[in-house]
Amino acid sequence: MDAQQQQLEVYGFLFAGTLVMFLLAGCVLAFFILYQKRLFNQQLKMREMEVIFQESLLHGNIESVEEERKRIATDLHDEIGSIFSTLRLKLGQLNQTQQPEILNIIRGSDELIDAGIKSVRRISHNIIPPGLEMFGLVDTLEAICENLSIAEILDANLQCETPIDRFDAKIELGLFRVVQELTNNTLKHAQATQININLKQDQAGLHLMYNDNGNGFDPGILNSPQGLGLKNIEARINLLKGSIVWDTKPGHGLKTNIIIPVSSST
Amino acid sequence: MSENNIIKIAIAEDQRLFRACLIPILNDFEHLRVILEASNGRELLQKMETTTEAPDVIIMDLSMPEMDGLETTQQVKARFPNAKIIILSVHSEERHIVKMVGMGINGYLVKNSELEEVRLAIESVHSKGFYFNDAILKAIQTGMRRQKQKNFVIETSLTGREKEILQLICQELTTQEIAERLFISVRTVDGHRNNLLEKTGSRNTAGLVLYAIKNSLIEFEV
Amino acid sequence: MKLADIIQLLTFAVVPAFIISCFKYSKLSLPLKQITYYIFLSIITEMVVLIFSRNHWENLSLLHFYTLAEFFILYRFFFLSLKGFIPSRIIHVIAICFIALSSLNSIFLQKLDQYNSNARGVCAFLVILGTLALFYRIISEMKVLILAKYPIFWINAGLLTYFSSSFFLFIMSNYILHLNNTLNVYIWMVHSILNVILYTMISIGLWMHNSNN
Numbered sequence: 001m002d003a004q005q006q007q008l009e010v011y012g013f014l015f016a017g018t019l020v021m022f023l024l025a026g027c028v029l030a031f032f033i034l035y036q037k038r039l040f041n042q043q044l045k046m047r048e049m050e051v052i053f054q055e056s057l058l059h060g061n062i063e064s065v066e067e068e069r070k071r072i073a074t075d076l077h078d079e080i081g082s083i084f085s086t087l088r089l090k091l092g093q094l095n096q097t098q099q100p101e102i103l104n105i106i107r108g109s110d111e112l113i114d115a116g117i118k119s120v121r122r123i124s125h126n127i128i129p130p131g132l133e134m135f136g137l138v139d140t141l142e143a144i145c146e147n148l149s150i151a152e153i154l155d156a157n158l159q160c161e162t163p164i165d166r167f168d169a170k171i172e173l174g175l176f177r178v179v180q181e182l183t184n185n186t187l188k189h190a191q192a193t194q195i196n197i198n199l200k201q202d203q204a205g206l207h208l209m210y211n212d213n214g215n216g217f218d219p220g221i222l223n224s225p226q227g228l229g230l231k232n233i234e235a236r237i238n239l240l241k242g243s244i245v246w247d248t249k250p251g252h253g254l255k256t257n258i259i260i261p262v263s264s265s266t
Numbered sequence: 267m268s269e270n271n272i273i274k275i276a277i278a279e280d281q282r283l284f285r286a287c288l289i290p291i292l293n294d295f296e297h298l299r300v301i302l303e304a305s306n307g308r309e310l311l312q313k314m315e316t317t318t319e320a321p322d323v324i325i326m327d328l329s330m331p332e333m334d335g336l337e338t339t340q341q342v343k344a345r346f347p348n349a350k351i352i353i354l355s356v357h358s359e360e361r362h363i364v365k366m367v368g369m370g371i372n373g374y375l376v377k378n379s380e381l382e383e384v385r386l387a388i389e390s391v392h393s394k395g396f397y398f399n400d401a402i403l404k405a406i407q408t409g410m411r412r413q414k415q416k417n418f419v420i421e422t423s424l425t426g427r428e429k430e431i432l433q434l435i436c437q438e439l440t441t442q443e444i445a446e447r448l449f450i451s452v453r454t455v456d457g458h459r460n461n462l463l464e465k466t467g468s469r470n471t472a473g474l475v476l477y478a479i480k481n482s483l484i485e486f487e488v
Numbered sequence: 489m490k491l492a493d494i495i496q497l498l499t500f501a502v503v504p505a506f507i508i509s510c511f512k513y514s515k516l517s518l519p520l521k522q523i524t525y526y527i528f529l530s531i532i533t534e535m536v537v538l539i540f541s542r543n544h545w546e547n548l549s550l551l552h553f554y555t556l557a558e559f560f561i562l563y564r565f566f567f568l569s570l571k572g573f574i575p576s577r578i579i580h581v582i583a584i585c586f587i588a589l590s591s592l593n594s595i596f597l598q599k600l601d602q603y604n605s606n607a608r609g610v611c612a613f614l615v616i617l618g619t620l621a622l623f624y625r626i627i628s629e630m631k632v633l634i635l636a637k638y639p640i641f642w643i644n645a646g647l648l649t650y651f652s653s654s655f656f657l658f659i660m661s662n663y664i665l666h667l668n669n670t671l672n673v674y675i676w677m678v679h680s681i682l683n684v685i686l687y688t689m690i691s692i693g694l695w696m697h698n699s700n701n
Contacts (some may be wrong), residue, residue: 010664011671017656018678025652029645032623033635043630077329080282081356085377088370089287092381121356129327131356134336137366143361146412 059239062232066173073127076120084116129176136163137172140195141179148183154193156183167262170179174240175208177259178233182210182256185229190214190254205242205261216248273392276302276321278338279308279354280330284377288325295385307333311341314349321349323388328362330357336369343370343469350391354384360409363402367476370469373397394440395471403479410480425467431458435471436478491673493546495681497676499534501684505691506531507569513695520697522565522688523643529557530687549600556590559583562647569640573625586614603665608658612651619648639693646689653682 066076070248077187091113108243132140138160166172186192192214200207221227222234230246236245242260275292277300279285289300301319304310304364307330314320324342328335342349346353352373353366363374372391382401390397398406425429434444441459445452460470463470504602514522533554540547563583570579590607598604622644626632635641659681664672 006573007668007671010660011668011675014660014675015663015678018653018675021655022653022682025649028648030619032627036627036630036632036635039627040633077356078281082283085281085356086284086287088378089284089291093291094460094492113379117356120580131359131362134328134334135362139361139365143359146361252659 020207055235055238058235062236062239066177071125073124076124076127081117081120081124083114084120088113088117126228128209130172132171132172132176137167137169137175138199140172140176141182141199144179144183145195145197148195153187156195156197158197159199161198162202164199164201164206167206171206171240171260171262174236175206175258178236178258179208179210181229181233186214186254192253201262205259208258208260209256210258211253211255213253216252216254219246219248222246253261272297273323273388274319274321275300275388276304276310276314276324276349278307278326278330279302280305280327291381292384292388298388300384301421305340306330307335307338310338311345313348315471320346323350323352325352325354325384325388327374328353328357328366336366339369340367350395352387352391352397354379358402358405360405360412363405364409364476367472369472370473372470372472373476374402375399376402390438394435394438396475398472398475406476407479410476424462428458428462428465431455431461432474432478435459435462436475453458489675491518495673498684500570502527502534502578503521505687505694508691508694512697516694516697519565519568520639520643520694522561522568523694524582526561526565527687527690528639529561546601548603552560552590552594552600552604555611556587559586559590562615562618566615566622569622570618570625574621582614586610592654596636598662603662605659605662606621608661609655613659614680615647615651616655623648637696639697642689642696644684646693649689650682650686654673654679670681 001166071205088110091106091109129140129143130169131143140160142158145158148154148156183195186195192212195210198207198209200209234244237258237260240260242258244259245257247255247257256257273469275291277285279288282305285303285305289303292298292300294422296396302313302317302321304311304313307326310324310326311333326335326338332418333341335355339351339353339400342351352375353371354375354377356377357372358376366374372395373387374386375395375397379387379399387397387399431444434447438475439447441455443454457472458473462468462474463479466474468474468477505527509527513521513524534552535546536550540550560583563579563586567576567579567583586607590604590611593598593607594604598606622640626638626641626644632638632641657675664675
C-alpha cells in the first residue's frame with residue numbers, strides 16, 4: 001500500500017505540476033498580450049499627440065507670419081504712404097506762386113515724393129496684394145497670370161470651370177500664398193513655358209488645379225530637407241482643412257490638385 | 267456750364283493725415299464745400315443716412331477698414347443713386363479700375379494727383395458725369411483689351427444717332443453742347459442718353475465711355 | 489482502441505506543420521527557417537522511432553541524440569531572434585555548456601538505456617528562459633502591430649506552453665520509467681496532446697508569415 005500511495009503521490013505531483021505549469025504559461029501569455037496592447041496604444045497615442053503638437057506649432061507659425069505681414073503692409077500703407085500722399089498735397093499748394101528756382105525745387109520734391117509713394121506701394125504690394133480682400137481670389141490669380149504673361153516670362157492662364165464664390169479671407173489668402181509659392185517654384189526651378197490654373201467649385205468644395213510644363217521633380221523630395229517649401233504648401237492646405245495631391249516626376253512637369261472644403265462667406 | 271451752386275462733397279478716407287490736409291484745401295475753393303467726412307465706408311453711409319444735406323460728389327478711397335471702397339460703392343449706388351463717386355486711391359491696377367467703373371463709379375484719381383486735377387475731376391463729374399484723365403483712360407483701355415474674353419456687355423446695335431451722341435459724350439461735351447452741335451433739343455439728347463444707358467447696360471456716363479472703348483467705337487490716343 | 493494507438497495517431501499532428509513548412513520555406517526569415525528545421529527533425533525522428541518500434545529495437549537511446557539536435561536547432565532560433573538584444577557571447581556559452589554537459593550526462597550519468605531526464609529538464613528550462621526573453625524583447629521594442637499576425641508570437645507561445653508544461657514530466661521521466669505502465673501511458677498521452685498544441689501553434693505561426701512581416 002505504501003508503495004502504491006507513493007506512486008499515486010508521484011503521479012499526482014506530476015499531473016498537478018504539469019497542469020500548474022500549463023496554466024502558468026497561459027497566464028504569462030495572457031499578461032503578455034494585454035500588456036503589449038496597452039503599451040502599443042500608449043505609444044500610438046503619444047505619436048498622435050506629437051503630430052498634433054507639431055501641426056499646431058506650424059499652423060500657429062503660419063498664422064503669426066501672416067498677421068505680421070498684414071501689420072507691416074497696413075502700417076506701411078497707413079503711416080508712410082499717407083505721409084507721402086499728404087506731403088504731395090501740401091506741396092501742391094505752393095505750386096502756383098513761386099520763382100523759377102523754387103519751382104524747380106518743388107518739382108524735384110514732387111518727383112521724390114512720387115518715387116516714395118511708388119516704393120511704398122511696390123513693397124506693400126509684394127507683401128500682400130492689395131486687391132485680394134476687396135476683389136477676391138479669382139481676380140488676384142488673374143492678375144498673377146496677366147503679369148507673368150505680359151512680362152513674357154511665360155504663358156500663364158487661369159480658367160474657372162464654374163462660377164466661384166467669395167470665401168473667408170483666410171481661405172483666399174491661404175490659397176493665394178500657395179499659388180504664389182507654386183509660381184515662384186515654377187519660375188525658379190522648372191524652366192517651364194506654360195502655367196495653367198483651373199478653378200472649379202462643387203459640393204466637395206473649391207478645386208484648384210495647377211500645372212506647369214517644366215522639369216517636374218521627384219515626389220520623394222517631400223521627405224527630405226529640400227522639400228521644405230513643398231511641405232509648407234502642404235501645411236497651409238492642411239490649415240485650411242483641405243487636401244493636396246502631387247502628380248509629378250522628373251521630366252514630366254508638375255500637376256497638383258488641391259481641394260478645400262468651403263461654404264461661401266456671403 | 268458754370269457752377270453757380272456750390273458742389274457738396276463727402277470724403278471717405280482712412281488716412282487721417284491726408285483727410286485733414288485735403289478738406290481745408292478743397293474748402294478753399296469757393297464753389298466747393300466739404301459737408302461730410304468719414305474714416306471708412308460704414309461711417310460714410312451712417313452719416314449720409316442721418317445728414318440733412320445730401321452730398322453731390324463723394325471722394326472715396328479704395329482700401330478702407332470695416333467697409334472697403336468696393337462694398338461702399340455698391341451700397342451708395344443702391345441707397346443714394348444720385349451721388350457721384352470719385353475713387354481716390356494709391357493703387358491704379360487696370361483690372362481694378364475697370365471693375366470699379368463697372369460698379370458705377372464716375373471718376374478715378376490717383377492719390378498723387380495735382381490739386382488742380384482734383385478740382386477739375388469734381389467739377390467734371392458733377393456736370394458731365396465722368397472724369398478719367400489720359401493715364402487712367404489708357405489703363406482702362408489696356409485693361410479692357412485684356413478682358414475681351416469676358417464680355418459683360420452684350421453687343422447691341424446702336425443707331426447712327428446714338429453712336430454720334432456717344433462720341434460726343436466721350437469727348438466730354440455737356441448735354442447743352444451736344445444739343446447745340448446736333449441741332450436737337452436738350453430733352454432729345456437726354457432721351458438718347460437714357461437709351462444708350464439701357465442698351466449698353468451701363469449705370470452711368472462713365473459706363474458709356476467704357477462701352478465705347480470696349481467696342482472700339484472711339485479710340486483715345488494717348 | 490488502445491491509448492497507445494491514440495498516441496501514435498496524434499504524432500500525425502506534425503504533418504500539417506510539415507506541409508506548411510515546405511510551402512513557405514523559401515520565403516521565410518532565418519529564425520523561422522530554424523523552426524522548419526525543427527519540424528523536419530520531428531518528422532524524421534517520428535519515422536525513425538516508428539521503424540525502431542516496429543522492429544522492436546530499443547529506441548530510448550535515440551532520445552539522447554534527439555535532445556542534442558532539438559537543442560541545437562532551438563539554440564539557433566533563439567540566437568537569431570535575440571541577436572542584438574542579448575549579447576551573443578552569452579548565448580553561445582550557454583549552448584556550448586549545455587551540449588558538453590548533455591553529452592557527458594549521456595556518457596556517464598544517465599546512459600543510453602535511460603531517459604536523459606537531466607538533459608531534457610535543463611533543455612526545457614533553457615528554452616523557457618529563451619521564450620521569456622523573446623517575449624520581453626517584443627514588448628520592449630514595440631514594433632509589432634497585431635500580435636495575431638506575427639509569426640514569432642505564435643511560435644514563441646507554442647514553445648513556452650509545450651516546454652513549461654512538459655518540464656516536470658521531463659525531469660521525472662526517468663523516475664517513472666519503470667514505475668507504473670498504465671499511468672505512464674496517461675502521462676505520455678498528455679505529453680502528446682501538448683505536442684499537438686505545439687505543432688498547431690507552429691503551423692499557425694508559419695501560416696501567418698507573409699513577405700510584409
